Amino acid sequence: MPLQRLAGPVHYLPGVTNAGVIIGEGNQAILIDTGSGDRSGRAILRALDEAGLRPSAIMSTHGHGDHTGGHAWIVERTGARVYAPGLDAVVLEQPAWGTICLFMGAEPPPELAVPRYAPRPCRVDVLVEEGVYREAGVTIQAVPLHGHTGSHTGYLVEGVLFTGDAVEGRREMEAPKLSYLHSVTCQLATLEYLRTFPCERYLLAHDEPTAEIGGLLERNLAHIHNVIELLLGELAAGPQPAADLLAAVCRHYGLAPRHLRDYALLHSTLHSYLGHLLTTGQARYELADGKLLWTVA
């Protein structure tokens, strides 16, 4: 797969998860995310080889396995330096934390340890914070886009913003469901922030490059507000457990999780919404007869 140019030295390799490739000094390349698993890492290295490039660094948008799965393969063969934002770096180095969180802090059953949730571990060299980094003579601005994960980060290079999973793409928005969110409150702030963010092109992780994401941002925002309205309507019917609220959301969006790993993601995301409603004073909980019940504030 040849490199696709976005602007100047900024390229990408299209895939299920797009990988950014920025060409720096001395035929070095800076990668942004590496897709899923060793297979993806191998394909990226092959494409760089064909272009006469060698990776000097990998910038990670966040710690999910479909974005960091190729890291270990590439680092083992090239010694590339790995950048990752704080909370996500923990998951890169200790992938078990991802599945532990999905199982509410308890030891997760083996069926949750799929590569998508628990890729091979990879050491992190640089903890990314908001600011400017220099690698192979290239200036890269780390832009906090928290919400999808606790420290999810975008990267701005030469007017191109790599948004990772901060914005859902056109295909996901055709039939929106309950996509994973760590923090609804942060995600709403991120989408608002992007409305006025100055850049020339965007590369979403799971869509084609575009110069305009205004319409997508509106649809992303509208979808989150729709879920909030749906939950407030359910909560108005009286105190109920989170499991009943999740069942109502599943009915509404036509979701029928068949595996614990799918249910666990939905369960976590529902609690991101409940946490948002709680901290914004729209919902409250009560404990009765050993049950945690949610209702309108």
Ligand SMILES: [Zn+2]
């Ligand atoms: Zn993700």
